Amino acid sequence: MNLNTTCCSPEDVAYVKKHNLAALLEKAVSKVIADKPENPFAFLASEIAKAAPLVKEAPQKKPRTEDGGFTYDYIVIGGGSGGMASAKEAAHLGAKVALFDFVKPSTQGTKWGLGGTCVNVGCVPKKLMHYAGILGAGIHDAEKLGWELGEKKHSWDKLVSTVQNHVHSLNFSYRNGLRSAKVEYINALGRFASPNSVEYKDKDGSTKTLTARHILIAVGGRPHIPEDVPGALEHAITSDDIFSLGSEPGKTLIVGASYIALECAGFLFELGYHVTVAVRSIFLRGFDQQCAEKVASLMEEIGIDFKRQLLPKKITKKDDGMLEVTFTDGSTDTYNTVLYATGRTADIKGLALEKVGVAVEGGKIVTKNEATNVPSIYAVGDAVKGVPELTPAAIRAGELLSRRLFGGGSELMDYYGIPTTVFTPYEYGCCGLPEDVAEKKYGKENLEVFLFEYTTLEFSAAHRSKHAKRMANEYDEGMQPTCLCKLICLKPDNLRVVGFHYVGPNAGELTQGFALSMLLGATKAHFDKVVGIHPTDAEAFTGLSITRASGESWIASGGCGGGKCG
Numbered sequence: 001m002n003l004n005t006t007c008c009s010p011e012d013v014a015y016v017k018k019h020n021l022a023a024l025l026e027k028a029v030s031k032v033i034a035d036k037p038e039n040p041f042a043f044l045a046s047e048i049a050k051a052a053p054l055v056k057e058a059p060q061k062k063p064r065t066e067d068g069g070f071t072y073d074y075i076v077i078g079g080g081s082g083g084m085a086s087a088k089e090a091a092h093l094g095a096k097v098a099l100f101d102f103v104k105p106s107t108q109g110t111k112w113g114l115g116g117t118c119v120n121v122g123c124v125p126k127k128l129m130h131y132a133g134i135l136g137a138g139i140h141d142a143e144k145l146g147w148e149l150g151e152k153k154h155s156w157d158k159l160v161s162t163v164q165n166h167v168h169s170l171n172f173s174y175r176n177g178l179r180s181a182k183v184e185y186i187n188a189l190g191r192f193a194s195p196n197s198v199e200y201k202d203k204d205g206s207t208k209t210l211t212a213r214h215i216l217i218a219v220g221g222r223p224h225i226p227e228d229v230p231g232a233l234e235h236a237i238t239s240d241d242i243f244s245l246g247s248e249p250g251k252t253l254i255v256g257a258s259y260i261a262l263e264c265a266g267f268l269f270e271l272g273y274h275v276t277v278a279v280r281s282i283f284l285r286g287f288d289q290q291c292a293e294k295v296a297s298l299m300e301e302i303g304i305d306f307k308r309q310l311l312p313k314k315i316t317k318k319d320d321g322m323l324e325v326t327f328t329d330g331s332t333d334t335y336n337t338v339l340y341a342t343g344r345t346a347d348i349k350g351l352a353l354e355k356v357g358v359a360v361e362g363g364k365i366v367t368k369n370e371a372t373n374v375p376s377i378y379a380v381g382d383a384v385k386g387v388p389e390l391t392p393a394a395i396r397a398g399e400l401l402s403r404r405l406f407g408g409g410s411e412l413m414d415y416y417g418i419p420t421t422v423f424t425p426y427e428y429g430c431c432g433l434p435e436d437v438a439e440k441k442y443g444k445e446n447l448e449v450f451l452f453e454y455t456t457l458e459f460s461a462a463h464r465s466k467h468a469k470r471m472a473n474e475y476d477e478g479m480q481p482t483c484l485c486k487l488i489c490l491k492p493d494n495l496r497v498v499g500f501h502y503v504g505p506n507a508g509e510l511t512q513g514f515a516l517s518m519l520l521g522a523t524k525a526h527f528d529k530v531v532g533i534h535p536t537d538a539e540a541f542t543g544l545s546i547t548r549a550s551g552e553s554w555i556a557s558g559g560c561g562g563g564k565c566g
Contacts, residue, residue: 068213074096076098081119082380083381092181099185100190113168121240132271167243189350216398218380220394222347223340229313231323237338241339242264251273252336253325255311274305283296300470310331313326365384370400427508428507429507430499435447438488449549452556454481487544502537536563537561537562
C-alpha cells in the first residue's frame with residue numbers, strides 16, 4: 001500500500017510507518033480473501049479494533065498557525081502568476097494563506113485586475129495581438145491561394161475590446177480560483193513591518209497588520225522609462241498601456257530592442273501602422289545573436305524601419321497632439337505614439353525590504369533556492385536576481401517552494417534549459433545556450449554548430465515578397481529565407497545538444513517539444529534518428545548536416561520547406 005504523502009503531514013506519514021498501520025489493514029484484507037469468513041465485515045471490524053489503541057495515540061492535527069501564534073502560515077505579496085501558483089499550492093497542502101495584490105497605475109494611469117503582468121499586460125494580450133497580426137499578414141497568402149477577401153481593413157477598437165474582454169474573464173476566473181482554494185485575497189499594497197509581519201491600509205484608511213511563519217515576495221517587474229529624457233514620462237507609453245489603448249496608435253516609435261520592443265513593433269506593423277524602432281546597440285540582448293539579427297533582418301524586409309545607434313533625446317507634444325521626437329544625432333520626426341521598451345525594473349519599491357534586511361543587488365532580490373537572507377522571507381519571479389523573467393519559471397518555482405515549505409518536498413527549481421519564444425512576425429524559439437555563451441563555457445574548439453536556412457513551404461508557394469521600400473529595383477522582390485535552424489553541440493560529450501534555436505512560424509509550439517529532448521540529454525545522433533513529419537519546418541532538425549566549420553553554405557535553394565522531397 002502506497003502512502004500519498006501529498007495529502008498527509010510528514011508527522012502523520014512517520015506515525016503510520018512506525019506502527020505499520022497500512023500493513024495491518026493489508027493483512028486484514030488478505031485474511032478475508034484467504035479465509036473467506038461468513039461475515040467478512042465483522043471480521044474486518046475486529047481486526048481494525050485491534051489497532052484502535054494505536055489510532056488513539058496518533059498525533060492530532062492542529063492548525064499550523066497555533067504554533068507561534070501567527071495569523072497565517074503563509075502570506076504572499078503579489079497576485080501574478082508565481083504568487084498565485086505558490087499561494088494555491090500551499091493552501092492545497094493545508095496551509096492557511098493570504099495573498100496581497102495591488103496594481104500601481106502606469107505613468108499614463110493604466111490599471112488592471114488580478115493576475116499580474118502575464119494575463120493583463122504581457123503574455124496573454126501580446127499573444128492575441130500577435131495572432132491578429134499573423135492573420136493580417138496571412139491575407140496575402142489567402143488571396144494567392146484563391147480566397148477573394150475584398151478590402152483589407154482592421155479595427156483597433158474591436159481588437160482591444162476582444163482582447164480586454166478575454167483578459168477580464170481571466171481576472172474573474174483567477175479570483176474564483178483563489179476563493180475555491182481558500183486563499184484569502186486582500187486587494188491592498190502590503191509592506192513588511194517585521195520579518196514575520198505585513199502591514200497594509202484597509203479600505204477605511206486604518207493600518208492593519210497580519211503575521212505569518214513564511215512570507216513570499218512575488219511582485220514582478222514594471223517597464224522602465226528614463227527620467228533624463230524630457231517629455232518621456234509625460235508622453236510615452238509602455239507595454240502597460242498598449243493592450244488597452246483607447247485610440248489607435250497610428251504612426252509609432254518604439255524605443256528599445258528587447259523582445260517586448262520587437263514583439264510590439266511586429267504586431268503593430270502587421271495591423272497596418274507605420275512603425276519605427278530606435279535601437280541603442282544590439283537586438284535581443286541575451287539571445288543568440290545570429291538568430292536575433294535574422295529576426296531583425298526579416299522585420300526590416302517586411303517594412304519596419306530601424307534607427308540604429310539612436311535614442312530619443314527629447315519628446316515634445318505639439319499643438320496638434322503629435323509627438324515631436326529629437327534624437328541623439330540631432331534629427332527629428334513626429335509620431336502619434338512613442339512606446340518605451342528599454343527594460344523592466346523589479347517592483348520592490350514600497351515593500352520596506354530595508355526595514356527587515358532583505359538583500360538587494362542591482363535593484364533585484366538576492367536568493368538561493370528562492371530563500372532570501374532573512375529566514376522567513378522568500379522570493380520568486382521577475383523581482384529575483386539572476387533568474388529568467390518568464391511566467392512558467394515563476395509558477396514552477398512558486399509551486400516547488402510551497403511543496404518544500406508545507407508538503408515535505410525536496411525538489412529544487414532548475415533554471416537551466418528553460419525554453420522560450422519571441423513572438424515577432426517571424427518567431428524565434430530557443431532552449432539552452434546562445435552560441436557566444438556556449439563558446440565561453442566550453443571553448444569554441446569543443447563545439448560543432450549545425451545550420452540550415454530555408455523558406456517555409458506555405459510562404460514559398462504564396463511568394464511573400466519584400467516591402468516595396470526594401471527593393472533595390474523592380475526585380476528585387478524575393479525575401480530572404482524565412483527560417484533558420486541551429487543546433488549547438490558539444491563535441492567531447494558525444495555531440496550533446498546544448499543549444500537549440502529556431503526562427504520561423506510556430507516557434508513556440510515547435511520549441512516546446514524539442515525542449516523535452518534536451519532535458520533528457522539528446523545528442524545530434526538522437527535528432528538524426530528521428531523520422532520527420534513531412535512537410536513541416538520541424539523536420540529540418542532531423543537532417544541537419546552542414547556545420548559552420550565546414551565553410552559550406554547552409555542556405556537552401558528551393559525544396560519542400562524544412563524537409564526533403566526526394
